Amino acid sequence: MEWTLYVDLDAYYVACELRDRPELEGRRVLVGPDPSKGPTRGVVLSASYAARAFGARSAMPVTRAAELVPEAVWVAPDFAKYERTAREVRTLLRRFSDRVIPLSIDEAAVIVDLEDIAAVRRLAREIQAAIRTELRLSASIGASPHRTVAKIASDREKPGGIVIVPPQGIAEFLASLPIRVVPGVGPKTDARLRAIGLETLGELARRRPGELRPVLGSFAAELVALARGHPKPLPDETGGPRSRSVDRTFPEDIGDLEPLLKALPAMAGSLAGVLQEERLVGEGVGVGVRWADFSRIQRSRASTHGIHEAEEIRAEAERLLRSAWGEERTGRGRSVRTLSVRVERLRPASGVQRRLDGPPEAPVN
Numbered sequence: 347m348e349w350t351l352y353v354d355l356d357a358y359y360v361a362c363e364l365r366d367r368p369e370l371e372g373r374r375v376l377v378g379p380d381p382s383k384g385p386t387r388g389v390v391l392s393a394s395y396a397a398r399a400f401g402a403r404s405a406m407p408v409t410r411a412a413e414l415v416p417e418a419v420w421v422a423p424d425f426a427k428y429e430r431t432a433r434e435v436r437t438l439l440r441r442f443s444d445r446v447i448p449l450s451i452d453e454a455a456v457i458v459d460l461e462d463i464a465a466v467r468r469l470a471r472e473i474q475a476a477i478r479t480e481l482r483l484s485a486s487i488g489a490s491p492h493r494t495v496a497k498i499a500s501d502r503e504k505p506g507g508i509v510i511v512p513p514q515g516i517a518e519f520l521a522s523l524p525i526r527v528v529p530g531v532g533p534k535t536d537a538r539l540r541a542i543g544l545e546t547l548g549e550l551a552r553r554r555p556g557e558l559r560p561v562l563g564s565f566a567a568e569l570v571a572l573a574r575g576h577p578k579p580l581p582d583e584t585g586g587p588r589s590r591s592v593d594r595t596f597p598e599d600i601g602d603l604e605p606l607l608k609a610l611p612a613m614a615g616s617l618a619g620v621l622q623e624e625r626l627v628g629e630g631v632g633v634g635v636r637w638a639d640f641s642r643i644q645r646s647r648a649s650t651h652g653i654h655e656a657e658e659i660r661a662e663a664e665r666l667l668r669s670a671w672g673e674e675r676t677g678r679g680r681s682v683r684t685l686s687v688r689v690e691r692l693r694p695a696s697g698v699q700r701r702l703d704g705p706p707e708a709p710v711n
Contacts, residue, residue, distance in 0.1 A: 347491060354486045359423060366427075388598045423597060425594070592616045613687045632644060
């Protein structure tokens with residue numbers, strides 16, 4: 347049976363810092379701009395578990411985190427180090443499978459064919475041990491034949507847990523969980539579902555997709571199928587179109603175009619490195635922007651040839667970003683919280699020469 351082991355590095359940015367600064371072990375560590383150094387609208391990028399015990403969490407305004415954790419140790423983010431370490435993790439994971447899908451800087455799916463749950467658990471423990479002993483990082487792993495379920499499972503027993511969900515146990519596993527745990531269900535969707543009395547996936551499973559279409563649109567059938575234990579295969583699980591992306595969440599909201607353009611070369615270099623590692627090329631480039639009010643926009647552009655070089659990714663992303671920025675400046679004029687770059691409609695590379703030098707270190711999140 348084909349399984350997805352979803353590897354989620356625990357408190358990743360903080361873990362990278364603690365590895366280099368062991369004297370901070372056990373302290374309430376927050377990665378982000380230090381609010382004591384002046385006014386800031388920045389957010390927490392990562393919080394140690396000691397800090398989380400006091401209510402601090404990622405994406406929280408640093409001013410609020412400072413109120414909750416007045417004794418916190420603030421560490422400025424080192425994006426180059428985080429991306430370099432992420433590449434080391436991906437290299438390690440490829441020792442266990444030739445099908446490793448990077449999903450973010452701190453998450454990756456490892457696809458394997460294994461006979462039973464015992465074999466899945468053994469492999470998950472081996473992966474955890476290798477990450478811990480060789481890279482001095484902690485990882486939580488969720489395993490299931492379906493990647494979305496594996497991702498949800500990876501978050502159930504953090505830090506350092508292993509949760510395995512076989513196909514016949516998906517509905518039971520999901521039943522008591524809040525609908526918000528499903529990727530793609532944001533705060534607004536969650537609020538609309540709560541307004542009609544739906545809080546858990548078990549409650550959702552008892553409803554018909556047609557009833558929920560006014561709230562969820564075309565997502566209704568997919569979400570109900572998942573809640574009932576019959577999730578629809580994802581593109582990566584059927585061999586269909588795929589994409590790879592990198593994100594950067596800025597410590598401060600960005601109100602000018604120039605800093606965004608300066609971030610693109612490293613982000614494009616990181617993407618080119620991932621495509622090189624996986625021997626893939628794409629037929630489109632896209633950018634995504636999350637504004638300071640947490641709303642999102644996306645832009646994409648198709649290509650007639652395989653894209654895999656960093657400079658081409660950067661150039662296409664710059665065109666899209668300039669267009670989106672121009673539209674925003676003539677409209678609401680919001681600042682940027684997170685910038686994303688992706689390569690779409692991936693296919694196996696043929697005749698693409700592998701570079702001997704590695705990709706630039708990319709500040710991504």
